[in-house]
Ligand SMILES: NC(=O)c1ccc[n+]([C@@H]2O[C@H](COP(=O)([O-])OP(=O)(O)OC[C@H]3O[C@@H](n4cnc5c(N)ncnc54)[C@H](O)[C@@H]3O)[C@@H](O)[C@H]2O)c1
């Protein structure tokens with residue numbers, strides 16, 4: 001069904017290939033930039049990935065002005081304020097973010113602070129609050145999950161209030177996204193599994209939530225089919241180039257889908273698990289996805305049933321709600337397989353959540369922005385019930 005009204009926007013140039021990073025200086029030239037600030041974290045540096053980026057600059061007239069490797073696991077408000085000052089001191093003219101969602105969002109956050117001329121990012125939280133054009137940003141994801149390289153969103157942790165805050169604006173899209181299979185080969189199996197499940201959650205929530213539309217359905221479907229084909233392969237053999245590039249594309253396609261269609265209760269609950277108990281984002285989504293899908297069957301059995309085909313399930317001659325339950329079972333099967341081969345937890349109790357924290361998570365979740373896009377309303381009691389099932 002075509003919605004009464006919808007919008008779709010993705011202004012990001014995409015480069016994908018086994019050696020795509022080598023084109024970064026050329027892209028800087030097109031953007032009119034000379035001196036990049038690399039934003040990354042220690043794990044990415046230790047994996048040797050910044051060396052691959054440096055090699056790309058070796059024969060060019062473009063330069064790396066500074067490598068900032070202190071992006072924290074969840075980008076934080078104080079840190080982006082600090083990074084913005086460093087960018088100005090080092091006289092850089094663009095951001096080159098190399099890392100997972102945390103490094104990419106840290107660069108996005110600092111870019112907001114610089115371009116808006118503020119010294120406190122918290123003043124700009126919310127939807128379309130940013131009014132000035134941002135400096136060019138090139139994003140090189142080193143995990144395949146968040147899709148931040150093609151989204152209009154930055155998720156920043158508010159250290160004073162212990163909550164994750166979302167900043168969303170059409171100005172926040174990076175200018176170029178660079179997918180290079182070499183950049184994700186060093187991701188350990190458990191993190192490959194968790195981030196891959198984040199991508200799957202983006203695609204499935206985009207396909208089932210309130211801003212669902214025919215264009216994002218195409219991106220979401222393509223992403224889910226790539227996850228089905230490549231996620232287990234990438235976890236089993238991290239050096240599998242084809243699987244790594246396949247998952248990088250899955251994550252990007254899912255990112256395009258959810259940046260427009262938005263996500264729902266699974267992300268709302270996962271953000272709350274991150275805020276209250278510091279459960280890593282992908283891990284929280286992985287655990288909660290089957291439970292969120294099952295909860296939503298009462299409102300949108302058709303859309304959830306359709307997902308089963310994308311995961312390779314057969315639903316012929318079944319009633320709609322039974323078909324939708326096949327989707328839930330297939331997601332649980334995938335999660336079980338990932339858990340066996342990588343140690344990814346399948347329950348919140350094994351992911352650092354204690355039972356006494358569930359009420360705090362439920363109340364943070366019902367106030368999370370993503371909840372507004374869920375196709376079925378979720379009360380505090382219902383959120384708590386879903387959390388107990390996942391616990
Ligand atoms: N902006 C968006 O659209 C968006 C969407 C979803 C999630 N997020 C945010 O993204 C963050 C999570 O990002 P993430 O899941 O990519 O994890 P991450 O960026 O926090 O990275 C996790 C760990 O993996 C390491 N790592 C990254 N790449 C590696 C590689 N190639 N080899 C070895 N180690 C590597 C890092 O050093 C880090 O220790 C959360 O803060 C979440 O809120 C943002």
Ligand SMILES: [Fe+2]
Nearest residue numbers: 146198202281
């Ligand atoms: Fe996510």
